[in-house]
Amino acid sequence: MAEFVFFVLALVTIVGALGTVISRNAYASALWMVAAFLGVSGLFIMLNAPFIAMLQIIVYAGAIAVLIIFVMMLMDRRVLNNKERFNPQYLWGVVLGVGLLADLSALAFKFRINLSHIGENLTLNGSNTKMIGDVLFKRYLFPFEITAIILLIALIGAVVLTRKDINT
């Protein structure tokens, strides 16, 4: 059963990723990307990592995809039609992709990852979101507060960079 679930999720992810690359319509491409993210999120749930699965949905399928569609709302769509599907440098992308696949296959071979272990729980038992909270707020409290400062700097940086245009 778990194998079946895994293959369905893998199929969703791969079809979504292919759709993102192949689709000529930028809107459809963004929606295919959301499908791929949902597939990845399902894979994280299979690995008993509900927090990362939720992060995948909230940050990637939520924020990032919304931002991309938000930009497209402002962009003129006609510019994108009647263009080549791939840009001339796609060959380098193919080389990199094949290289990465070979690398991952070599790793899977080296660590003897075989398909019969699909869907088996390889991590901690039960909800580890609570454990993340426990570690984050006790042991790694200082780095956690530093995260807030990094977020603060990102926002201040955005305002400082655009200040000139805002005040005109």
Next chain:
Amino acid sequence: MLEWLSAGIDIVLVAVIFLLVLGLARYLAPKQHNPFKSQVYECGIFPVAEISQFNIRFFVIAIMFTLFDIEALFMYPWALDFKELGTLGVVEMFIFLFLVFLGWIYAYKKGALEWQ
């Protein structure tokens, strides 16, 4: 096993309803392809020119949206572990929220959120 089965039934049900509604819309809705549809959305006004530059305020809004999204994300493990963390957890979280909120105050004071 049973968990996957119930999740699978749920997903199949959602997919069936989704495709049903989509198919119904495809069958019932009028279809007209015209150049106006692919125009930039301008609240119904005819666009004056092609957009080459858009307002920089959109960028600040987008950054803020992403940041507060990430901020909210940290509240999930906190909420689950709320009882065990006690008062200290509340204080820690509010320091975090305050630090991020400072950025919002800065943006507000600088007028980044105002549209003339």
